[in-house]
Amino acid sequence: MPSIRQFQVTFDCADPERVARFWCEVLGYVLPPPPEGFATWEAYNRTQPPETQGSWAACIDPSGVGPRLYFQRVPEGKAAKNRVHLDVRTGTGLAGEERLAVLEAECARLVALGAVRVQLLEADEENESCIAMQDIEGNEFCID
Template sequence: MAREIQVTFDCADPGALAPFWAEALGYRVQEPPGNFDSWDEALAAMGVPPERRNDASAVVDPDGAGPRLFFQQVPEGKETKNRVHLDVRAAPGLEGEQRMAALEAECDRLVALGASRVRRFEPDPPLGAGFIVMTDPEGNEFCLD
């Protein structure tokens, strides 16, 4: 039996990191439950004190096909390289310079949203198509692939 997955990010500011990833992936921040107009309104009704309302956030694929991304606040900062990372498929089906141009355009868009560029890896046929390593606004590595 296949299982649904959720990808969880430990972070300092879930309320800021979730919108970055929503924009990066074409996802949306998960809607509040019930008939609430905002998460702040929902959390207040649930009795969550204001200082705990940024403990978590989530983004979802509007088509329901991709995994939910969950962002949870943790007290410690990021200290080492990720052991698991996301590959954002920004140039599927493209090759060579056309592929790299598409990756560069997406890199520029994500940098404008707060990401950082780390390194570009050139195409190395037959197996290496080329990619760009980046970090999100909190330093979590991901690749434009």
């Protein structure tokens, strides 16, 4: 049986393009190029039926290593805690005060983009410190 080597992470949201642009800034991702024959995504969207215009967006790792993120418009708002969340690996290899300083700096950058800080989860015997956050539509993620 062949192994799966690629996957996509899908977000339900109200405003796919806005959330995609937020995650591009968080991760250093980019919007993919528009479909062939279109100079912009806006031009492509104008050719779609009104009910599907802007109904999805995506962002990709420009190096091709990370997974594609896909954002799809859904009619209902977020109602409960995510069952899956992203951990944005900011402090890998760091510990103690050095790690906290890096996490706090990244938290400040993301708050300026519209994220919400939820809480600092301090290091214990098993885990390093991380900061629980929410994106611009309330989806949970951690910077760790």
